[in-house]
Amino acid sequence: MTLTRLHWSALVVASAFSAGIAILALGLWASGYDAPQALTALWNGAFGSWYAFTSATLLRAVPLIIIGLGFALALQGGALNIGAEGQFYVGAIAATWVGLEVGHWPLVPAIGAIVSVATIAGALWMVVPVWLKLRFGVIEVISTLLLNFVAEALVSLMVQGPLQESTGVFPQSNLIPLSARLPILPGTRLHLGFLFALALSVVVWYVVTRTVWGFRLRAVGASPRAAEISGRIKSGRVLGTALLWSGALAGLAGGLEVSGVSYALYQNLSPGYGFTGIAVALLARLRPIGIVFTGILFGALEAGAGAMQRDAGIPSVAVYVVEAVVILVIVLADSRLRHLGRSTVSRPSPAAA
Amino acid sequence: MLPLTLRGIHKHFGAVHAVRGVDFTLGPGEVHALLGENGAGKSTLMHIAFGLVRADRGDVVVDGVARALRSPREARRLGVGMVHQHFTSVPALSVAENIALAAGWSPKTRLLAKRVDGVFRRVGLALDPDAPAWTLPVALKQRLEIVKALATDVRILLLDEPTAVLAPAEADELLRVVRRFTEQGGTAVLITHKLREALATADTVTVLRRGQVTFSGPTAEIDADSVLRYMIGGRLPESRPAPPAAAPGAVRIQAEALDVARDGRGGTALRQATFSVRAGEIVGIAAVEGNGQRELMRAAAGLLPPLRGRLDVTGPVGFVPEDRTTEGLIPEFSLTENLVLGLDRVAPWVRGRRFRRIDWNAAREGAADILRNFEVDAPGPGVPAASLSGGNQQRLVIARALEQEPTVLVAENPTRGLDIRAAQAVEARLRAAAHEGAAVLVYSSDLDEILQIANRVLVVAGGTVTEVPPHARREEVGAMMLNVHAERADPSGSR
Numbered sequence: 001m002t003l004t005r006l007h008w009s010a011l012v013v014a015s016a017f018s019a020g021i022a023i024l025a026l027g028l029w030a031s032g033y034d035a036p037q038a039l040t041a042l043w044n045g046a047f048g049s050w051y052a053f054t055s056a057t058l059l060r061a062v063p064l065i066i067i068g069l070g071f072a073l074a075l076q077g078g079a080l081n082i083g084a085e086g087q088f089y090v091g092a093i094a095a096t097w098v099g100l101e102v103g104h105w106p107l108v109p110a111i112g113a114i115v116s117v118a119t120i121a122g123a124l125w126m127v128v129p130v131w132l133k134l135r136f137g138v139i140e141v142i143s144t145l146l147l148n149f150v151a152e153a154l155v156s157l158m159v160q161g162p163l164q165e166s167t168g169v170f171p172q173s174n175l176i177p178l179s180a181r182l183p184i185l186p187g188t189r190l191h192l193g194f195l196f197a198l199a200l201s202v203v204v205w206y207v208v209t210r211t212v213w214g215f216r217l218r219a220v221g222a223s224p225r226a227a228e229i230s231g232r233i234k235s236g237r238v239l240g241t242a243l244l245w246s247g248a249l250a251g252l253a254g255g256l257e258v259s260g261v262s263y264a265l266y267q268n269l270s271p272g273y274g275f276t277g278i279a280v281a282l283l284a285r286l287r288p289i290g291i292v293f294t295g296i297l298f299g300a301l302e303a304g305a306g307a308m309q310r311d312a313g314i315p316s317v318a319v320y321v322v323e324a325v326v327i328l329v330i331v332l333a334d335s336r337l338r339h340l341g342r343s344t345v346s347r348p349s350p351a352a353a
Numbered sequence: 354m355l356p357l358t359l360r361g362i363h364k365h366f367g368a369v370h371a372v373r374g375v376d377f378t379l380g381p382g383e384v385h386a387l388l389g390e391n392g393a394g395k396s397t398l399m400h401i402a403f404g405l406v407r408a409d410r411g412d413v414v415v416d417g418v419a420r421a422l423r424s425p426r427e428a429r430r431l432g433v434g435m436v437h438q439h440f441t442s443v444p445a446l447s448v449a450e451n452i453a454l455a456a457g458w459s460p461k462t463r464l465l466a467k468r469v470d471g472v473f474r475r476v477g478l479a480l481d482p483d484a485p486a487w488t489l490p491v492a493l494k495q496r497l498e499i500v501k502a503l504a505t506d507v508r509i510l511l512l513d514e515p516t517a518v519l520a521p522a523e524a525d526e527l528l529r530v531v532r533r534f535t536e537q538g539g540t541a542v543l544i545t546h547k548l549r550e551a552l553a554t555a556d557t558v559t560v561l562r563r564g565q566v567t568f569s570g571p572t573a574e575i576d577a578d579s580v581l582r583y584m585i586g587g588r589l590p591e592s593r594p595a596p597p598a599a600a601p602g603a604v605r606i607q608a609e610a611l612d613v614a615r616d617g618r619g620g621t622a623l624r625q626a627t628f629s630v631r632a633g634e635i636v637g638i639a640a641v642e643g644n645g646q647r648e649l650m651r652a653a654a655g656l657l658p659p660l661r662g663r664l665d666v667t668g669p670v671g672f673v674p675e676d677r678t679t680e681g682l683i684p685e686f687s688l689t690e691n692l693v694l695g696l697d698r699v700a701p702w703v704r705g706r707r708f709r710r711i712d713w714n715a716a717r718e719g720a721a722d723i724l725r726n727f728e729v730d731a732p733g734p735g736v737p738a739a740s741l742s743g744g745n746q747q748r749l750v751i752a753r754a755l756e757q758e759p760t761v762l763v764a765e766n767p768t769r770g771l772d773i774r775a776a777q778a779v780e781a782r783l784r785a786a787a788h789e790g791a792a793v794l795v796y797s798s799d800l801d802e803i804l805q806i807a808n809r810v811l812v813v814a815g816g817t818v819t820e821v822p823p824h825a826r827r828e829e830v831g832a833m834m835l836n837v838h839a840e841r842a843d844p845s846g847s848r
Binding site for chain 1: 656679681682683686690697709711750
């Protein structure tokens with residue numbers, strides 16, 4: 001990775017963000033809001049204080065980074081996991097269930113159980129899409145996306161049924177016991193999951209760039225045909241494994257959210273982390289270390305959006321304009337992403353007679 | 354007035370001079386057979402007449418007027434239709450919709466059923482207009498191609514191997530339709546590998562060899578043997594120069610009564626194949642495209658499973674796939690990465706047992722060594738494979754195949770599209786590999802190359818493998834390839 005390429009990526013990210021913010025400001029101004037006040041609120045909500053930075057920005061960055069890593073891993077092999085939202089919820093359900101059961105356990109095994117069960121749940125949620133893809137060629141974009149709705153319905157079912165809180169009034173679960181909660185940085189709301197996210201980005205980076213499996217995954221992503229014929233790689237197996245890990249990471253993100261932030265399961269637990277995570281990965285051009293930074297950037301946007309709504313009375317969804325513009329700029333700038341949809345069918349060469 | 358004349362046509366594809374100054378005249382009302390080996394330039398010539406490919410030099414004259422055909426649409430407007438080598442129907446659309454698409458009609462109108470029916474009657478072929486194209490069996494798919502080509506007011510019909518996938522009876526029916534078309538005033542060009550079919554159907558024959566016309570005249574003036582001579586060249590009689598290997602070693606590939614399924618489709622491509630390849634010898638495969646040689650190569654390389662019978666290969670197998678840019682290399686990967694691609698099991702740059710890692714510094718150094726040893730001309734191992742010339746890309750693919758010191762080397766068309774110097778370098782590598790004790794199995798669509806390089810030659814025709822007797826003349830080999838003396842003139846092996 002040369003310096004110039006890194007510079008180029010940074011430049012693309014910066015211009016994408018500037019364009020997004022500029023269009024947001026323009027939109028606010030055109031609809032009669034006080035744009036400078038709104039942007040100030042946005043900034044302060046994200047970076048205005050140590051508390052805002054850790055407890056709003058970094059806190060939201062945790063699921064974004066982990067989901068982004070999972071999305072990037074699958075896309076290295078050419079598969080699009082659009083179902084992180086669903087896998088996140090399934091991980092959250094599993095974490096809540098285990099969390100409620102392990103009240104009398106010591107902290108370390110309790111957290112360990114929650115984290116592993118959430119991870120496994122996310123992977124299991126991916127089993128059906130993987131099977132459909134490898135057995136019948138069903139594209140994973142459709143199957144993972146549709147399973148999001150199933151997962152959301154499952155959450156509703158859980159919080160009104162088996163996992164509903166003891167009084168039976170509110171559609172949410174009981175709070176998980178203290179021993180099932182992740183340790184927190186004193187004076188903030190930032191939990192241990194942030195270190196998980198950092199460590200995972202290094203692990204994913206190492207796996208993708210330094211291991212034989214990661215190399216095979218990239219080969220399958222670049223050319224499944226060449227990977228199979230010249231590399232003797234079982235592309236379906238490699239890709240299926242990557243998709244399972246992708247689901248596992250999203251499930252882990254859901255588990256960490258319950259164990260570190262919400263302490264309970266309820267509907268709309270995720271403000272669309274599963275989809276914003278895609279933008280995070282694309283913005284970092286699938287580079288695991290870059291995902292940490294883009295994850296924090298998007299965490300800041302989400303945090304600032306909340307502040308903007310409180311302080312300037314602007315609907316927080318306005319920030320999605322920025323996210324959308326960022327994705328468009330990145331996709332335009334990256335030819336590899338632009339060609340995602342290109343057909344892999346080989347054309348007959350014109351010289352063949 | 355002559356319906357179609359091509360004058361002084363030249364066409365290059367990269368370094369390959371595919372068509373070299375061809376004059377081609379189509380007389381009114383005739384069926385004109387265009388014959389030649391693979392790569393002789395037949396399809397290219399017809400693509401030029403149909404506006405798919407633009408000639409570098411030369412004129413396309415339709416009805417006495419020179420035209421610069423820029424697209425098939427212009428050709429169609431001038432009354433030129435084409436049936437392609439590959440199916441061009443949209444699988445999900447119905448027969449009627451596919452016809453509408455080809456003819457430029459609206460698929461919505463109530464008129465469509467009537468129009469399609471009219472086409473069926475005029476052409477003399479019928480199909481279920483409502484059947485989705487993907488449900489049609491191969492023979493009916495081909496029928497749809499013909500109907501599509503004739504749907505509009507076409508006076509000149511170009512057919513590129515229309516019978517390659519058909520059984521004899523189906524082929525006869527198709528040729529009857531072509532005759533009927535010419536009797537109604539049309540003119541047809543028929544590209545085919547089936548010599549008997551060509552001589553039985555055509556009024557006129559033109560033979561191409563390596564992009565040049567070697568014969569053109571009435572069918573009555575020529576017989577199968579002389580067509581063959583024109584197709585495979587005048588250097589006759591010529592015994593094969595390659596001597597048998599000094600001391601062939603142990604058997605490395607042994608096939609007995611081997612059946613292999615058609616690659617990517619149903620049916621059997623290779624039937625009851627029995628052959629062996631020994632260490633230290635080069636066995637050449639001579640075949641016309643689509644006769645099962647591809648499946649033979651891929652089965653030997655371990656990429657296709659045997660359907661029936663026995664196949665023992667003593668590996669490791671080095672494989673040089675036919676298409677280097679889609680199967681041999683990943684163009685956007687660096688040369689180092691492309692070498693690692695085939696060598697992540699044996700190479701010295703892999704570390705660890707359970708969690709196997711790649712030491713990229715070692716890989717880069719190893720790659721630089723390999724590039725030097727195999728004379729790959731590149732600025733360094735870090736450049737993308739796409740930046741190399743075809744010859745250097747092929748050297749890279751061969752280097753990777755040989756680097757794992759294979760006991761068996763399987764090479765498909767390893768010199769395709771290379772200039773003479775690059776091709777000779779590749780041939781030298783194959784010889785050296787055999788000399789060092791590998792069993793080499795090589796297929797080339799260029800018969801001369803096979804005869805020059807191979808110690809023994811196997812012909813694959815219609816899915817059957819036959820060994821060429823030692824010192825057979827090249828025209829005899831050609832006859833075996835084209836199956837001219839066989840009872841069934843059907844080398845396709847479909848069904």
